[in-house]
Amino acid sequence: MNSTTNEIIKEKEYTTLNLGPTHPATHGIFQNVMKMDGELIVEAEPTIGYIHRAFEKLAERRPFSQITPITDRMNYCSSPINNMGWHMTAEKLAGIEIPKRVQYLRVIIMELSRIADHIICNSVIGVDSGAMTGFLYVFQWREDIYEIFEELCGARLTTNIGRIGGLERDFSQKAWLKIERLLKDLPGGLKEFENLLVRNRIFMDRTIKCGPISADRALAYGFTGPNLRAAGVDYDVRVMNPYSSYQDFDFIVPIGTNGDTYDRFMVRENEMWQSMSIIKQAMEKLDRLDDKTSFHAEVPEYFLPEKDEVYNTMEGLIWHFKIIMGETQMPKGEVYHSVEGGNGELGFYLVSDGGRTPYRLHFRRPCFIYYQAYPEMVKGAFLSDAILTMSSMNVIAGELDA
């Protein structure tokens, strides 16, 4: 061996791979610049902000009732939860008591949208691990949920459902029929979807130990929601700080152990079953309630009057005008309210100075906080695992970038 061979062995060379901002595998627009050692990721550097839409600034210029459409577009996979979260924040500020019936109706809407959210996330995990069938198959149940929303509020995706003080209108007979049909059909469909993936050798090999995170690290990175529960921490806002009468319901908070993609998938899968059970319980509770008609609190200063009243009475017209123009009095104060969104603790920090718009509105967006852990989770993993990890974290660009 002569000395020249040693000179040939150079330092290890890394490739830089640019993933995104528009790339089919990123599910939204975030950029990841990855330093690759062959197929292995040495370092990932995420860049975000590609659909920054200035929600917080926009909210400072809008009357309270007009902020709901902004919250719709945050986590657009489960808009109704965002809407309800915002309504409850404003109600907390104004001290509005919501009738039990409305609270249960809200629970039904929120759980339906949780199912819709998890269907997207889980079916996309399937697509990324090579099973397109599941996606095409479960999307029909998602369409059913959309149809229910359409029946409730007229919109499918960005629902703008409900108002401060209650719901815009009562559930129609048709909506109840559709919910019942969904509850009858979905279990079979979901079961079939689970049969396709849960004990599937290929799927298990692909997802187990893929992008794991320990409970400690998950907490340090501010994880909440299914991703935290997959790591083994049973934190659920619905249980810890019950809102909208979640304390009346009996449900299990599913948790995982390893915090890997498979656990995240399974936690979401089980949450869908729990959501169905919550909806059934809510329907039973509604049957037992004496109140069969109320769909909003009696707060004329915040809740828009019926159209009939607006057209025919002076008082109705004045309230309508005042609410639409944002001239109703909101109390001064600071309030934080959080709900269990599709991805975790969705918080609203609202500062009101008594004016027509919020003085400051900060959204605690779960995606934004936990997506920072991504470089750590994919370090040393294969590139294809990084894609699966990303889809199992359910990062929603609208929520991430605000």
Place this chain on the structure above:
Amino acid sequence: MSQKVEKLDGFEGPGFLATSLDKAVGLARKNSLWPLPFATSCCGIEFMATMASTYDLGRFGAERLSFSPRQADLLMVMGTISKKMGPVLRQVYEQMAEPKWVLAVGACATTGGIFDTYSVLQGIDRIIPVDVYVPGCPPRPEQILDGVLKIQELVQNESRRRRESPEYLELLASYGIE
């Protein structure tokens, strides 16, 4: 139900059909669009619904999504384009080979929608030419399908020489695209 392809006008005999090249090419192009989904936000989720089983864009010969701009001929821009994203969108458009069409789906891509803010591009037609606009926030899958059908109409009836015409070059030049 899949879309029925109309027979072309022309001189017909047993086993052959003589027609103008424009018409034949138009028919072929129309029914084999390769869309590039540039989905950024909410409209992208409705696009997923459009692609999925209930609405099935594949019925219209546009099933093969091309994620590479080099091999796509229809750019579907769905969702808000922020000013940070603008240059990326433009680069994607520039990479596409002629002939290419652009479909702006949703209020945000069309005008900026409800996001009249410092960070959002107020309509993608400020940086690239658009052929068809689809209104809605987000549009229903039927509306997106309708937009694709409108694009198909444009594609079928487009003269084969349009892309070399001085008007088209002028249009591109007005966007600063060579």
Place this chain on the structure above:
Amino acid sequence: MSNITAELAIEKLNNQFGDQIISSEMLYDFLTVTVARKSVKDVIKFLHDDAELNCHFLTTMCGLHYPDQAEQFGMMYQLHNMVANFRIRIKTFTSDAEPAFETLTDIWPSANWMEREAYDFFGFRFHGHPKMKRILNMDSLEGWPLRKEFPLEDPFRADKDDKMFGR
């Protein structure tokens, strides 16, 4: 479930930090403590390390801007003890023209992007932060968008002129 009362927390903080605790109040159901800027990190570290209070989770943080106050810029932190379900909000204000705070990234890695967001929106610097640059907006943006004086609308819009909208 909750065995930590607001009184206990206030008492502990007052014993430890004395006059550094400017005020404490219950805002709706949330204990809010205003702290002098120079000891805000010590307070948070104390809340994090104290075995009883054990605020081990950083829920969120954000910048605040009150142009009418003498101390116009501020930061808000929300901590959470998930075991006892105890939440606390820490606020701090400063009158500096170029406000700077201590980073929390050494306590929680999750503070990283939240601090970058505060920098992006308000122009607050965080001493010791590993990568202090804009996160959501373009690097070329001038000004700090969430400060009250920053205009919301795009100043270059041509289609929304007074002629058409009568504004």
